[in-house]
Amino acid sequence: MIKSSLSRLYSHNIFAQSLVVVTLAAIGVLSGVTPGIYKDSHTLVFSSSVYAQTAPTDAEITGYTKAVLAMEPLRQNAYNEIKKIMSGAVPDIECYRAESISRLNPAEARQIAENYCRQASAIVVNYLSPARFNQITQMADNDPNLRQKIKDRMRQLQ
Incomplete structure (x- = not known):
């Protein structure tokens, strides 16, 4: 029982x-x-999970372009500072990939990259969400028409 x-x-x-x-x-x-x-x-x-990415609107393209233009002087400055510190070529640094920053040597180069990423993130949120910014970047990598729209908008805004 x-x-x-x-x-x-x-x-x-x-x-x-x-x-x-x-x-x-x-x-x-x-x-x-x-x-x-x-x-x-x-x-x-x-x-x-994102199953489908919708094409960016004109307003999103404008915001994306403004963010890229605002980040560019910071990016160039960070790149030049890291290049002075490191011997040899500067590897690709992608803020959303922590390992691309953690592999930088010496520590001073990592600090410069981390500072740039914080500043770039602060700029992006003024125009788009970071997730949408990254989506548009990925879409532009694969879509020549979108890439051209972004280039045209950059010319208009500069």
């Missing part, structure tokens, strides 16, 4: 846990939120 009660309780527990897992997975898939576990982190990270 006790044995059958325990076995029913155990199977009910497994069923309830399975139902919770399936429900959470379905909600995640339907809402576009996906969990990620990273080897250097002991936490579960949830992030949103």
Whole structure:
């Protein structure tokens, strides 16, 4: 009698846990939120997936262009300072990729890159969200028409 009660309780527990897992997975898939576990982190990270990127509006192209134009003098200055410090070529530095900054040596070069990234981020938020800015950058990399629209807008604003 006790044995059958325990076995029913155990199977009910497994069923309830399975139902919770399936429900959470379905909600995640339907809402576009996906969990990620990273080897250097002991936490579960949830992030949103972008399935389709909409083409930027004229206002977004203008904001993007203004942000790029405002960042350019800072970028050139940071690049020249890092070039003076480092022997050899300056590697590509992408603010959204921490490893592109962490691999800079000496530490002074990393500090310059980090300062530039903070300043660039502060500029971007005046015009677009950082996520939208990055989306437009990625779209422009793959779309020659968008790239041309951005160049034309730069000429108009300069």
